[in-house]
Amino acid sequence: MSILVNKDTRLLVQGITGNEGLFHTQQMVAYGTNVVAGVTPGKGGEWVMDGKVPVFDSVKLAAEATGANASVIFVPARFAADAIFEAADAGLDLIVCITEGVPVSDMMRVRAYIDQIDTRLLGPNCPGLLTPGEAKVGIIPGNIAIPGNVGAVSRSGTLTYEVLYALKQKGMGASTCVGIGGDPVNGTNFIDVLAMFEDDPATDKVVMLGEIGGTDEEKAAEFIATKMTKPVAAFIAGQTAPPGKQMGHAGAIIQSGSGAAADKIKALEEAGVRVAKHPEELPDLLS
Amino acid sequence: MKIHEYQSKRIFAKYGVPIPNGKVAITPQEAYDAAKDLGGRVIIKSQVLVGGRGKAGGVKLANNPDEAKERAAEILGMDIKGLTVRKVLVDEASNIASEIYLGITNDREKRMPVMMVSAEGGVDIEEVARVSPEKIIKVHINPLLGLQGYQIRDIAASIELPRRNWKEFGVIANGLWKAYKGTDATLAEVNPLIITAEETLLAVDGKMLIDDSSLFRHPDLAEMRDIDTEAETETIAREHDLAYIQLDGEIGCMVNGAGLAMTTMDIVNLFGGSPANFLDIGGGANAEKVAAAFRIILSDPKVKAVLINIFGGITRGDEVAKGILEAIEEVKPTVPMVVRLVGTNAEEGRALLADADMLTAETLVEAAQKAVAAAKEA
Incomplete structure (x- = not known):
């Protein structure tokens, strides 16, 4: 047992084709985390990780196709609030935002919204989570x-x-x-x-x-x-x-x-x- | 990021908040000309990014252009709490009947902006908050909804604002909220908002803080940064994307991660030393960043030893050690250094450093003790 993440976590990565996103996806997969999808708007249809992880244009499409139930966000600060809203509206249970430097006004809006729904947000500006031996979500x-x-x-x-x-x-x-x-x-x-x-x-x-x-x-x-x-x-x-x-x-x-x-x-x-x-x-x- | 009074007031004016007619002057002659244009009787206000300007003699009344020139000559170049006055704001003088405090800031506990109003304006609001908090009316603003009309009316009633001024006050409160939101401010303050002898409202002083993280969407505001107010090293650090804060001690600290950097300062203190700075070099301690960090730390003449504390996680310890050695080769520091490497490939990293005759440490306690001892010997 553990909290929040375990071997059953089906993770998608927002910003998977960026430097940070791709690097840490490799690390997460190497650890044994079940990374089922990536999202980069405009790159839907591509594959990363030697053709093992499909990339989608939106979180909604990725979640529908793969049954993802958690997301980790590596997008730049200016897009972070939008990425969180997108993951929340796609109905994911857990959103982990690694991004540093998100404007506090954005986070106040995000928090006011997240508090009204059943999604848990971790971060931003955080290293994520680790359940040793099972899953690592983040860095x-x-x-x-x-x-x-x-x-x-x-x-x-x-x-x-x-x-x-x-x-x-x-x-x-x-x-x-x-x-x-x-x-x-x-x-x-x-x-x-x-x-x-x-x-x-x-x-x-x-x-x-x-x-x-x-x-x-x-x-x-x-x-x-x-x-x-x-x-x-x-x-x-x-x-x-x-x-x-x-x-x-x-x-x-x-x-x-x-x-x-x-x-x-x-x-x-x-x-x-x-x-x-x-x-x-x-x-x-x-x- | 702090911005000046005149910049804050110009932003307020853009959102419909009435401010006095005024001009910025950088010479006594310009102050003379400004006073002449403004009708003679003016206030000369030093523009420095620090509180207590009035008490320090940085705000003066002038009854005519000649006096304005004299007062400006006195204020320009004046030192206020370590900052040199380079600009004055020449504002048309107002006839004050009473003073109100009106401000917005973020309430961290409630995670939303809060508008604060007090019928006792013109004084230090933090002092009012401490001594008589009941005199401050607080209204929280839902970030998804914004400031509502009823909230403004409630405030006006609570401070017993004369009814003839309610409409004007509504425009000002709304304007201040829009200015706050529109600039991603973390503080927007009118202190005082005056009721003039002519029974109108006027924002005679203003202050704003802007969220540094939001500056990417406000290039116009980013240009307002006044680097005169920060230590030169802090400016250089920002350019290298390093978080650096100078302190008074003698042990320079270079650490990856903000929490670990604070911890390193604390443990230096715990073992009888005093930290010279906070410095977070961020992830991936490459030679270029380490070299920049060395230069910044060593520019402080008080530094007698440097403690480098790096946790190698995804960045490997041997890579970090190579980066440190390259940076030392380039900067050639003259004070003793203690390097503590821990985590992935830390042993290999420590071996590389030991070969180069560097003092190394395995634990945080050992590193702090060695750095404190080295500083005492120096």
């Missing part, structure tokens, strides 16, 4: 994690890889690793993923990687205290970040006295979460 390197019972959820990319790798070094594996992305407005928040891990029989404990900006970690702390039985360990990046400066991720900014690392750490510790001083402590906190 998380497959070889850094092994199957196991730790659920991982993170706002960051390489920091997540770092932690998965540190767990692997100690022989610990992941049920599913979920990157929710570093933008201020995204599709899925910490508490959504924590709730799924709480319900997942394959997940026994959870590691959560937060960072400065917003109050999602504080909300997660409240959720953990009131709704979770499984142990959670966490790390919050950005304790030395100055206020008012955007630290790489669009959402990583301390504004008007809100979003500082110290507040998040305090809230999590009060909720019984073991908070690591640095990420290399996490495997010990989880064992």
Whole structure:
């Protein structure tokens, strides 16, 4: 078991003929992910991956022909909102948007729409998901994690890889690793993923990687205290970040006295979460 | 991206928000001419991208063109919080009866824009929010529907705006929302919106922030970027597509990924050092990007050691090591460097670096300790 993606996921790739899209399709297929189709408007009828994956002009056509139930988006930022709306209107269950730099005004419209329907959006500006041994959707390197019972959820990319790798070094594996992305407005928040891990029989404990900006970690702390039985360990990046400066991720900014690392750490510790001083402590906190 | 007051107000005016007649001047003589054209009595306002201009002496009243010239001479070239005043806005002076605050920003928690209004305008709104939040009326705007007429009427009633001004206020509130939406702003603020002695409304000061991610669809706004306000290194970093923020410490950091870059700063601090910067070189640490990052980090004279922390995922560790060595060959840094490589082919990468007499580390803790020690010896 796992959450969101597994060996039954039938994935389509939006932007499959672009450099990024094609490269990561190769990586996903090599990992064993069932990539059933690609979409690039204007290139319908072509094939990629040595004639194994058909390309369609639209998500609707691709989903009808192949039974795809999830999409991963690699299109440029200016087309990302349109790509998300297209996948949502084609009725897919899961949309994972890897694209970085999507205007926040676009994401507010996307989120207002997605909240009204039964589609789950992950990202944008995220590394995607990995269920070790079953499927990888996005750009998380497959070889850094092994199957196991730790659920991982993170706002960051390489920091997540770092932690998965540190767990692997100690022989610990992941049920599913979920990157929710570093933008201020995204599709899925910490508490959504924590709730799924709480319900997942394959997940026994959870590691959560937060960072400065917003109050999602504080909300997660409240959720953990009131709704979770499984142990959670966490790390919050950005304790030395100055206020008012955007630290790489669009959402990583301390504004008007809100979003500082110290507040998040305090809230999590009060909720019984073991908070690591640095990420290399996490495997010990989880064992 | 910040834009100047005069730019913000011109955008507001385009969307129907009334602003004072005004002209931009870069010399005292131009200020004199502007004042003459505007009828004599004017406000001279420094155009710098920082708050508190008035308190710093950067906003002055002039009763005639000669005074305008004198005041402009005083303000032009003035240093306000580290920024040099290069332009002034010469605005026709208004007769203020009362001041209102009107602004729109994104409410991150609710994931939608929020219009904020206060009958106490002309002061620092964050201060009002802190001390007496009940004095700020907040109305959320559904991004799929836009600002509705009833919301504007509710606001007008809540701040007890005189009824004779409601219609005008409706035009202004709508105009501000359209300006906000039309420019993909993250802040559009009129502070103050005044009720004049003649009982009309006028936006005498304005401020806008534009979402950097949206600039691809606003080439006209992208040109408004004033690079005087950022450190030169931050400008160079942006040109190389690197995220860089200068800090006060002595250990330069070069990392792939924003979350890991913050973590690296934190761990340097945890082990008794202080980070000199945040720097995310992004995916695929090739020689060209690493070289640009070296130049930026080393241009800060406070830097005594550099910590390079790269997680090799899809980019292999040996490739990263080669890129680092090539960049070092080109830039020839003089401070000690500690490289921590982890992930795919990291051992091969570390071997390459060790052969070149580089300090390497396997864990984050070891890397931080070595970098802190190296900086102390230097």
